[in-house]
Amino acid sequence: MIELAILGILKESNLHGYELKKHLRKVLGPLSNVSFGSLYPALARLEREGAVTIVESGQDAAPPMPMTGSLTGEAAAFRSRRRPTRGPRNRKVYGITPAGEARLVELMADPADDERTFGMKLAFFRWCDRPTRLRLLERRRASLLDRLEETRRAVSARDQDDPYVRALMEHDTESTMNDIAWIGRLIARETGDEGLDKETTGGHR
Amino acid sequence: MIELAILGILKESNLHGYELKKHLRKVLGPLSNVSFGSLYPALARLEREGAVTIVESGQDAAPPMPMTGSLTGEAAAFRSRRRPTRGPRNRKVYGITPAGEARLVELMADPADDERTFGMKLAFFRWCDRPTRLRLLERRRASLLDRLEETRRAVSARDQDDPYVRALMEHDTESTMNDIAWIGRLIARETGDEGLDKETTGGHR
DNA sequence: GTCCGATATATCAAGCCGATATGTTGGGCC
DNA sequence: GGCCCAACATATCGGCTTGATATATCGGAC
Secondary structure, three states: OHHHHHHHHHOOOOEEHHHHHHHHHHHHHHHOOOOHHHHHHHHHHHHHHOOEEEEEEEOOOOOOOOOOOOOOOOOOOOOOOOOOOOOOOOEEEEEEOHHHHHHHHHHHHOOOOOHHHHHHHHHOHHHOOHHHHHHHHHHHHHHHHHHHHHHHHHHHOOOOOOHHHHHHHHHHHHHHHHHHHHHHHHHHHHHHOOOOOOOOOOOOO | OHHHHHHHHHOOOOEEHHHHHHHHHHHHHHHOOOOHHHHHHHHHHHHHHOOEEEEEEEOOOOOOOOOOOOOOOOOOOOOOOOOOOOOOOOEEEEEEOHHHHHHHHHHHHOOOOOHHHHHHHHHOHHHOOHHHHHHHHHHHHHHHHHHHHHHHHHHHOOOOOOHHHHHHHHHHHHHHHHHHHHHHHHHHHHHHOOOOHHHHOOOOO
């Protein structure tokens, strides 16, 4: 779900659409190629719903600053002379609202956990408390176990003698087991570090 | 692409929509959950284009026959008194046409190879000649290598200190490497068994 | 005899993707 | 200076997928 991605990224810093896509690509990598054709409508939707607001818009909100610099900059806090809508270098910088933060929490808690959605949620785990994280991890593991069992059933079904289909299913089984083991490690890390990672609550926000 | 899936399944046996979905689920497992909302329109589309035809329709085209039997039957060549549209047990059995077979070959050769599309193509590899198979495998490997490199670049980029994002990327890297190795084995099997080909059924490995 | 779940097809509102349009800006180049 | 190209930035459109919903038949349980 693209709204989750947008809110998750915007929670960290105010950005305009183009930058948002780049950040998304950086954070989620190949797991989520959000296209402009869905990004801009989604931003408009979220704005209509009050989950995000246009923080600034106008011609030179910020000097180009070729993204090597710290993009965290909530620096430029004041802006003079904003163009109404259409102007040269007309870009809209969006920021998340309290309603948007609530929506983000809600979306994170949602049970959906296909490959892409789960990846997104994981990328934004730092904004969940530990119980929520564990709930999501457990649910993901359950989904993967279901998948594993379904594939296994299909493999053992007779008439599956095509070597390619068999290879596909065996690989799927293997990959799914890897994923399950990985989730297991994440769960262990989450439950087992009572004293190892005092940072999670206090330090690093 | 759903058309690929439909044609690939119909090439083996004539089926109606509902059965088709079940076969698809069996062959591709969790890799492709085709919904009715896309299946029926796709069938209509393919019929308009002449890639498939209604082989038979009517009340009891075939007795339940729990799909273990050979469904290849182009038997029932004549049908009397077909209900116009809405009838009891009105089902439409589709068959692939020569044009449809050509379209299938074309779709198989298409360069697109995301996870799902590649899975489908692999499931239908038996209908390709070896050069085509190798071409598809090599292309898939190239795609995965690209993905690997992109993820690696993202990981090594500074400011990626979030442990969850890091875990996500590391796991993605690992999975992708597994996939690459797997494709490598498929390629080896494809090129290396000039004389061993007979055994694919018997002594696999 | 009647209800239930599986069989079977179809449609609809939302929303996503890829392509495309339109315009701006900075930098390389001679 | 003057030119063009690549990157920046937003937006829209058609085609398609998804998930929900509607309709109707059939076999079997009780």
